[in-house]
Amino acid sequence: MTDTRHNILLVTGPSGAGRTTAINALEDFGLEAIDNMPLSLVPRLLEGPVPPGGMALGIDARNRDFAVPALLDLVQALRDRADIALSLIYVDCNAETLLRRFSETRRRHPLNPDGEPEEGIRQELALLAPLRETADYLIETSGLTPHDLRARLAQDFAAPEAAQLVVSLVSFSYKRGLPAGADMIFDCRFLANPHWEPALRRDTGLSARVQDYVARDERFAPFLARISELLLFLLPAQRAEGKTHVTIGIGCTGGQHRSVTVTESLAGALAQSGWQVSTRHRELERRGVMAAGDGLADGGKDGSRL
Incomplete structure (x- = not known):
């Protein structure tokens, strides 16, 4: 039987792990992508028609109404819907690599903008741990290049014509x-x-x-x-x-x-x-x-x- 459910991907993970790279790759694979999506707007967004290729929504701790319990509730609600095939993608990375990336780019960590990135990284990894545990796809990027991450996503989410070399x-x-x-x-x-x-x-x-x-x-x-x-x-x-x-x-x-x-x-x-x-x-x-x-x-x- 053909699966007629709408394909919805929620993409999250710690800052610097590659969430935006993943969102961009999924968009290239034919999904409609929206990054930094406020949690409160997701149910309203899905009340309307979903594009044939599905949607990829990026959600992280920088969202203005972000809260882990609220996101877990949203994930469960979408999994319960008969018209949606939901996948939660968690783009992960170890603390050492995250610190190196923040140091190289001289970016401030969103959870500790006035202090050292190391503390912000520690806080965020602890905050997101429940999401990591419930993810359908856990992608570790510590040893990956952006192209490696794209290739990894292509294995599961790219249509054959999109997964070109x-x-x-x-x-x-x-x-x-x-x-x-x-x-x-x-x-x-x-x-x-x-x-x-x-x-x-x-x-x-x-x-x-x-x-x-x-x-x-x-x-x-x-x-x-x-x-x-x-x-x-x-x-x-x-x-x-x-x-x-x-x-x-x-x-x-x-x-x-x-x-x-x-x-x-x-x-x-x-x-x-x-x-x-x-x-x-x-x-x-x-x-x-x-x-x-x-x-x-x-x-x-x-x-x-x-």
Whole structure:
């Protein structure tokens, strides 16, 4: 018998664990997503029509009327409704990792905005413990990248057409080590280095004149063509094996010029071939040259920052 119930996902968890990243991923999977939803408005919202793909509602301790007993009552009431298929998703993370994320982003903890994040983290983990115990899905993000979290959610909540393979390209500096979780690595340190051109030294591979300089190296075009050809051969095989995400590292000495240029060029080539591609420039983010993307610290949308 076909299940005609409306699919409703309630997403909660401690601040910094990745709730917003999860909400954004679920929205990409076709659910209508609303973050920071006041508890008192949820029953009224569900009195109206529910989109065919279902809804994902983000609820956490920052909501103005948040209370754990009230949320538990809401969960039970929705589970009792014959027209709703409810799932409570708890996005979890250990205290040490949460503290690191708050320290890196210099964000204030919502439960202790005037004090140290450590105390706010402790309070929130204790506060949310009953929700963690009753969750239908418990997703631990301490060792996950945003892309890993997206892939984990895709296993349970993405429609087949939404769970396409996502290709992440990461530029990096070999001096700072390989990017964590990379499936493939390509070394472009043999290309002409703009660092030795005084007029280009402070620029990055995001600038047209650095890209033009690197592209003038007679080895650049064949290198890019061969990587593209290899990936266009490998990626369909990866997708056929059920993978939802592949991370590819592009490295140079400083992670500023050549690797950034190759990453941007490769992203364009893969996108033209119909692949869903995201880019991250690790060393530029470290230096504050560009903003990192969405993070598990509840940032923006593209899911590229921890």
